[in-house]
Amino acid sequence: MTYALQTRNLVKRFGGFVATNDVTLNIATGARHALIGPNGAGKTTLINLLTGFLEPTAGSVILQDRDVTRLPQHRRVKRGLARTFQINRLFADMTVLESVTLAVNERLGIGAHWWRSVGAHAEAIDQAASLLGQLGLLDVAHATTKDLAYGRQRLIEIALALAAQPSVLLLDEPAAGVPTEESRDLFETIAQLPRDVTILLIEHDMDLVFRFADRISVLVMGAILTEDVPAAIAADPRVKQVYLGESTHD
Amino acid sequence: MTVLFDGVASGILLFLISVGLSVTLGLMNFVNLAHGAFAMLGGYVCVVLLNRFNVPFLATLPIAMIVAALAGVVLERTLYRRLYGASHLDQVLFSIGLVFMSISTANFFFGDHQQPLHLPPMLKGQFHLAGADIGAYRLFLIVVGLALAVALQWLVAGTKFGASLRAAVDNPRAARGLGIDVDRVFVATFALGTALAALGGALGIEMLGLDPEFPITYIVYFLIVVAVGGSGNIKGSLIASLILGICDVEGKYYVPQIGAFVIYLVMVATLIVRPQGLFGRSATK
Amino acid sequence: MSLTFDNTRSRRAANWHTAEYGFWMLPIVAYFVFPENLALLSQIAITALFAVSLDLILGYAGIVSLGHAAFFGVGAYAAGLLAQAGWGDPILGLACAGVVAGLVGWITSFLVLRGTDLTRLMVTMGVASMLYVSANKLTGITGGLDGMQGVDMKPLFGQFAFDLYGKTAYIYCVAVLFILFWLARRIVHSPFGLSLQGIRQNVFRMPALGTPVNARLIAVYTLGAVYAGIAGGLLTQTTQFVSIDVLSFSRSAELLLILVLGGTGSLYGGILGAAIFMTMHNYLSDIDPQYWQFWLGLLLIFVVLFARGGIMGALRTVAKRLA
Numbered sequence: 001m002t003y004a005l006q007t008r009n010l011v012k013r014f015g016g017f018v019a020t021n022d023v024t025l026n027i028a029t030g031a032r033h034a035l036i037g038p039n040g041a042g043k044t045t046l047i048n049l050l051t052g053f054l055e056p057t058a059g060s061v062i063l064q065d066r067d068v069t070r071l072p073q074h075r076r077v078k079r080g081l082a083r084t085f086q087i088n089r090l091f092a093d094m095t096v097l098e099s100v101t102l103a104v105n106e107r108l109g110i111g112a113h114w115w116r117s118v119g120a121h122a123e124a125i126d127q128a129a130s131l132l133g134q135l136g137l138l139d140v141a142h143a144t145t146k147d148l149a150y151g152r153q154r155l156i157e158i159a160l161a162l163a164a165q166p167s168v169l170l171l172d173e174p175a176a177g178v179p180t181e182e183s184r185d186l187f188e189t190i191a192q193l194p195r196d197v198t199i200l201l202i203e204h205d206m207d208l209v210f211r212f213a214d215r216i217s218v219l220v221m222g223a224i225l226t227e228d229v230p231a232a233i234a235a236d237p238r239v240k241q242v243y244l245g246e247s248t249h250d
Numbered sequence: 251m252t253v254l255f256d257g258v259a260s261g262i263l264l265f266l267i268s269v270g271l272s273v274t275l276g277l278m279n280f281v282n283l284a285h286g287a288f289a290m291l292g293g294y295v296c297v298v299l300l301n302r303f304n305v306p307f308l309a310t311l312p313i314a315m316i317v318a319a320l321a322g323v324v325l326e327r328t329l330y331r332r333l334y335g336a337s338h339l340d341q342v343l344f345s346i347g348l349v350f351m352s353i354s355t356a357n358f359f360f361g362d363h364q365q366p367l368h369l370p371p372m373l374k375g376q377f378h379l380a381g382a383d384i385g386a387y388r389l390f391l392i393v394v395g396l397a398l399a400v401a402l403q404w405l406v407a408g409t410k411f412g413a414s415l416r417a418a419v420d421n422p423r424a425a426r427g428l429g430i431d432v433d434r435v436f437v438a439t440f441a442l443g444t445a446l447a448a449l450g451g452a453l454g455i456e457m458l459g460l461d462p463e464f465p466i467t468y469i470v471y472f473l474i475v476v477a478v479g480g481s482g483n484i485k486g487s488l489i490a491s492l493i494l495g496i497c498d499v500e501g502k503y504y505v506p507q508i509g510a511f512v513i514y515l516v517m518v519a520t521l522i523v524r525p526q527g528l529f530g531r532s533a534t535k
Numbered sequence: 536m537s538l539t540f541d542n543t544r545s546r547r548a549a550n551w552h553t554a555e556y557g558f559w560m561l562p563i564v565a566y567f568v569f570p571e572n573l574a575l576l577s578q579i580a581i582t583a584l585f586a587v588s589l590d591l592i593l594g595y596a597g598i599v600s601l602g603h604a605a606f607f608g609v610g611a612y613a614a615g616l617l618a619q620a621g622w623g624d625p626i627l628g629l630a631c632a633g634v635v636a637g638l639v640g641w642i643t644s645f646l647v648l649r650g651t652d653l654t655r656l657m658v659t660m661g662v663a664s665m666l667y668v669s670a671n672k673l674t675g676i677t678g679g680l681d682g683m684q685g686v687d688m689k690p691l692f693g694q695f696a697f698d699l700y701g702k703t704a705y706i707y708c709v710a711v712l713f714i715l716f717w718l719a720r721r722i723v724h725s726p727f728g729l730s731l732q733g734i735r736q737n738v739f740r741m742p743a744l745g746t747p748v749n750a751r752l753i754a755v756y757t758l759g760a761v762y763a764g765i766a767g768g769l770l771t772q773t774t775q776f777v778s779i780d781v782l783s784f785s786r787s788a789e790l791l792l793i794l795v796l797g798g799t800g801s802l803y804g805g806i807l808g809a810a811i812f813m814t815m816h817n818y819l820s821d822i823d824p825q826y827w828q829f830w831l832g833l834l835l836i837f838v839v840l841f842a843r844g845g846i847m848g849a850l851r852t853v854a855k856r857l858a
Binding site: 275281329332333336337338339340342343344346347348349350351352353354355357358466470473474476477481511514517518521522525526 | 791
């Protein structure tokens with residue numbers, strides 16, 4: 001079994017507060033791994049540690065068998081790690097096509113090219129358009145991002161991550177803020193991603209989690225409570241207790 | 251020792267003028283480059299009252315503060331509040347506009363030369379203490395400044411207003427949810443900040459001079475205090491002001507060639523090591 | 536490969552618009568229509584270049600700077616010193632100005648990478664202030680408050696001397712402006728330029744796309760410094776003098792005003808702002824400098840509150856309505 005993404009005893013402290021408490025994760029290549037837990041458990045902090053947005057207080061992050069703990073964010077992306085954000089972080093004044101082309105440019109290594117215009121690199125534009133096509137965004141390719149509905153913006157958020165053609169994709173509540181029918185479509189899109197892409201998913205919607213994931217980790221107060229296949233998690237009384245009083249649908 | 255004493259006095263003066271800027275920046279996230287204009291206003295009010303109307307020096311101070319506070323309230327209500335959510339660039343541009351207007355107004359009424367100031371005899375002169383020459387005026391400055399620093403600290407830590415202020419700085423939305431009139435807190439704080447600036451401006455005529463270019467000449471200093479001390483922080487402003495005042499005076503005295511640089515070097519060094527200032531919270535923007 | 540998507544629009548996005556060709560006819564026309572005012576027009580060209588340099592870092596990359604005069608001044612003094620030392624060839628002087636200013640920009644660029652907008656304001660103001668203080672102290676080199684004289688310029692290309700009517704100077708300034716503008720235009724329409732806009736619009740997203748943000752910012756900041764330095768060098772060469780206020784806060788603040796007046800993020804905004812500002816300044820400040828500064832302040836407040844996009848913003852709105 002090969003592991004695409006691992007952490008070893010990962011710790012993150014903010015002053016006296018322990019946000020991430022000795023987390024060890026092993027995510028197999030090609031897995032559909034979900035990370036669940038009550039609000040404030042530290043799920044986004046963990047994602048931030050995995051991507052390099054935050055530096056850990058202790059412990060290490062291993063990507064494709066290489067220690068990336070000291071590696072800055074953009075280098076990890078080059079190694080194949082991409083993420084989406086819980087709240088859209090988009091380029092409000094750019095068109096959809098421009099945004100995704102920007103992402104594709106970085107992947108193709110032409111992001112620093114300064115002599116020829118963006119338009120002259122037709123290959124990048126075509127790849128961006130192709131990605132938009134897969135996500136059903138071609139009709140708004142030339143629309144300005146800030147003018148679009150939230151649901152469609154959420155798709156752009158995912159497009160930006162997919163543009164990097166990652167081998168490991170971290171999705172932070174991809175369906176957050178998206179109406180239920182559209183979130184089904186969103187998950188269909190995610191489910192159709194090639195099997196060699198490893199996916200770690202934070203999600204609150206238990207329906208989606210149990211349909212999509214093949215393994216689930218439960219994070220409570222910064223520490224891993226348990227990790228197992230969905231059926232076992234569903235039956236685990238400790239997990240039920242942690243969620244007691246929490247609704248299963250947002 | 252005398253040099254050290256002068257440095258402390260200089261620092262206290264800086265503190266008086268800058269503390270309002272620090273608090274309004276921390277509270278309203280507003281970069282107000284026109285803060286020095288309020289100090290200048292205080293200075294001119296003092297000079298006019300003193301030289302034209304023969305008001306005793308000490309009596310001019312509260313009047314200067316009140317005038318500046320009123321000006322602050324009017325400007326805050328009419329103009330500043332429109333830009334609270336705007337980008338820092340917009341706020342900078344706006345406040346530069348105010349600076350230009352204030353400089354030209356001062357030029358128009360008072361001419362572009364330094365204002366002479368005649369201190370009351372009580373505050374002139376020096377005396378000898380512990381091997382140092384203590385200027386009476388500088389001693390007066392330090393006493394007033396420290397008294398105000400203590401009063402401010404009490405205001406912020408010990409009163410209801412202070413609690414509202416701290417809540418509004420930490421989380422304006424939650425504060426509103428608790429029923430705190432955040433707008434009132436903003437106005438009151440702005441008025442207090444400008445009043446203190448005016449006091450500093452009036453007290454500072456002796457040491458810093460007063461001419462229409464005052465807001466531009468000194469704005470860098472005030473911003474350095476805020477940047478080094480961390481915005482929204484009274485204790486930070488005091489400590490930063492003292493450090494900068496002492497470094498500046500000592501630097502100019504001992505190493506005149508680069509003396510003027512010292513505060514810039516301190517600022518740059520601080521910002522490299524701690525971009526949020528010595529006591530500021532981590533930058534979230 | 537998408538068969539249904541037509542990428543023509545994207546491929547043509549960077550092409551020169553007819554209006555742009557028309558615009559660049561204007562300096563040529565002006566040469567013949569305003570032969571008495573060539574000195575003013577040269578100054579407009581120089582300020583326009585200076586504004587373009589600020590637009591690169593502010594309008595495109597989002598770096599808020601109140602100390603851009605630092606690079607303008609460094610370039611001005613570098614060109615002046617070179618000429619004083621006997622190397623009066625104009626092109627050489629500009630190259631020297633650009634290189635020295637670029638070096639200073641590169642060295643100080645790390646200061647604008649971290650921290651908030653306020654930190655950047657502070658740091659850029661601080662650097663410019665330090666340079667001003669230095670220039671004031673090093674009177675032997677810079678002439679201090681009196682300024683640097685003895686800047687003797689050799690003829691351009693060994694042929695065209697700087698004449699009293701300012702003809703050579705004008706053509707020289709406009710040519711330099713055009714060449715550097717053309718280059719800047721290529722850069723902002725390139726993938727690099729697109730990434731700068733990404734940095735300005737959402738700096739947190741960029742590393743997540745794999746962008747080395749710091750490297751990009753250092754590059755554009757240095758480029759902006761080079762451009763500003765060359766503008767400063769032009770000023771020295773055309774006036775044969777360097778005044779210490781090339782490094783002043785007022786110059787940085789005025790430049791910001793000019794750029795905002797014209798509209799950030801379009802390159803042409805800087806040129807328009809410079810043209811209008813300098814023309815107004817020329818005719819109005821003779822009346823009374825104080826009135827000028829007062830109304831300038833008022834204009835600035837007005838623009839920020841009601842016309843934030845500047846002239847280019849207004850033009851875009853009109854163009855949209857007509858389309």
